[in-house]
Amino acid sequence: MSKLPNSVEGRDVASHLHGYTNARAHLEQGPLLIEEGSGVHVWDNSGNKYIEAMSGLWSVALGFGEQRLVDVATAQMQKLPYYHTFSHKGHSQAAELAHKLVEIVPGNMSKAFFTNSGSEAIDTAIKLIWYRSNALGKPDKKKILTRNRAYHGVTTAGACLTGLPANHASFDCLVPVVRLTCPHYWREKQNNETEEAFATRLAKELDDTIEEQGPDTVAAFFAEPVQGAGGVVVPPHTYWEKMQAVLNKHDVLLVADEVICGFGRTGNMFGCQTYNIKPDMMTLSKQLTSSYLPGSALLLNERVFEPIADESNRIGVLGHGFTGGGHPVVCAVANETIRIIEEENLVEHARGVGAYMLEGLKQYESHPLVAEVRGVGLIAAMELVTNKETKTALEKPGMLGLMAGKHAAANGFITRSIVDSMAFCPPLIINKHEVDDLIGRVGKTLDDVLAETENGVIN
Numbered sequence: 001m002s003k004l005p006n007s008v009e010g011r012d013v014a015s016h017l018h019g020y021t022n023a024r025a026h027l028e029q030g031p032l033l034i035e036e037g038s039g040v041h042v043w044d045n046s047g048n049k050y051i052e053a054m055s056g057l058w059s060v061a062l063g064f065g066e067q068r069l070v071d072v073a074t075a076q077m078q079k080l081p082y083y084h085t086f087s088h089k090g091h092s093q094a095a096e097l098a099h100k101l102v103e104i105v106p107g108n109m110s111k112a113f114f115t116n117s118g119s120e121a122i123d124t125a126i127k128l129i130w131y132r133s134n135a136l137g138k139p140d141k142k143k144i145l146t147r148n149r150a151y152h153g154v155t156t157a158g159a160c161l162t163g164l165p166a167n168h169a170s171f172d173c174l175v176p177v178v179r180l181t182c183p184h185y186w187r188e189k190q191n192n193e194t195e196e197a198f199a200t201r202l203a204k205e206l207d208d209t210i211e212e213q214g215p216d217t218v219a220a221f222f223a224e225p226v227q228g229a230g231g232v233v234v235p236p237h238t239y240w241e242k243m244q245a246v247l248n249k250h251d252v253l254l255v256a257d258e259v260i261c262g263f264g265r266t267g268n269m270f271g272c273q274t275y276n277i278k279p280d281m282m283t284l285s286k287q288l289t290s291s292y293l294p295g296s297a298l299l300l301n302e303r304v305f306e307p308i309a310d311e312s313n314r315i316g317v318l319g320h321g322f323t324g325g326g327h328p329v330v331c332a333v334a335n336e337t338i339r340i341i342e343e344e345n346l347v348e349h350a351r352g353v354g355a356y357m358l359e360g361l362k363q364y365e366s367h368p369l370v371a372e373v374r375g376v377g378l379i380a381a382m383e384l385v386t387n388k389e390t391k392t393a394l395e396k397p398g399m400l401g402l403m404a405g406k407h408a409a410a411n412g413f414i415t416r417s418i419v420d421s422m423a424f425c426p427p428l429i430i431n432k433h434e435v436d437d438l439i440g441r442v443g444k445t446l447d448d449v450l451a452e453t454e455n456g457v458i459n
Helices: 007-013 021-027 068-080 093-102 120-133 156-161 195-213 241-250 300-317 328-343 348-368 399-410 432-455
Strands: 034-038 041-046 049-050 109-115 143-147 177-180 218-223 253-257 281-284 296-301 370-376 379-384 414-418 420-426
Touching: 049 432, 068 328, 093 296, 093 328, 109 120, 109 300, 120 156, 120 218, 120 253, 120 281, 120 296, 120 300, 143 156, 143 195, 177 195, 195 218, 195 241, 218 241, 241 253, 296 300, 296 432, 328 348, 348 370, 348 379, 348 432, 379 399, 399 414, 399 420, 399 432
Parallel strands: 143 177, 143 218, 218 253, 253 281
Antiparallel strands: 034 041, 041 049, 109 296, 281 296, 370 379, 379 420, 414 420
């Protein structure tokens, strides 16, 4: 490291194990420490300014420094800094948030259960699905369907549902998961296959898989409306309509993971509304609190709730919950976040400015490194290749993406490299002037990466 060992960077290297980081490389490279944020920008501890084009981790909906969230958190800390929701107890902030969520989400949801992260919401969904199967006298109906390149968290169960190699390598998987094809049309389509034909093929794959596994053993299909951490995979036309028909045919529950898509990201309040999805359960997090505090929720409809309620009555208790689930300060911030999104028409704003951002990114599809630009609402990705004919990048997958991330930071914006794509998910509050600034920096970054690859100086 170039920083002195007694610096804050040195203390980080000495004491902090980072998630999603090469732990050995971190000992040499050290951290980029972000110290301030305002609007769509953040500053590191050396004073360098960046456009936060990923909203942190797909999550700071209202940007950095929203004073209303600071104020409601402070007021709630002073009034009731903590209470739990066990044993028929609770508080008004959790009650109001549960009521609001049930009211605004699609799918005729009945109840909200509060957790601390999207991963915990996914694990809770799995446990309740198994609990429900047992309650219905179907102890074999436990298998979970997910898709390649899906992201459903990193807890013990959630990581098994996630379909990314790095989340499985050297970890054990304890949940019975059956994986399906990722609905990425550009990458997975066959010769001359239309989007509709591709969707039909994937629906048939789902039908065949359930038949092979046995409908009495398959409990649920977990899926994001748009696959986020798998590379912003926008589903092909008619995909969701056809997939839901198969699930209904076999009495398989649909769990919509809205952790990234929820609260305006796809140009509607929820991704399920964008694609007319009618889920049985939904997981929410990230933009729920604009990530000012960690919080999440699981929503379930009556079809799911009623057997669970009956079983808890038979046993005497629903033996599941979290100390911090439904935390009053978190719920207060979530309630205020939703109010701000609604009052400031940020869903409509995201739809308009998102289309503007996607149009700006698409101008680079003629660039030698850009194979595809895809997105919906205010979330997008740019697929990078060195050969458009073969759809390949550098010899080692992910190397081109890492190069792009390095040059992006040097050019004043933060992206997320997903294998060999650059992802974009700026705060919902971003304006067209700030989008123009970002688009210009993206162009400079592409040219810098191209120059590096052409010169053969690849670090």
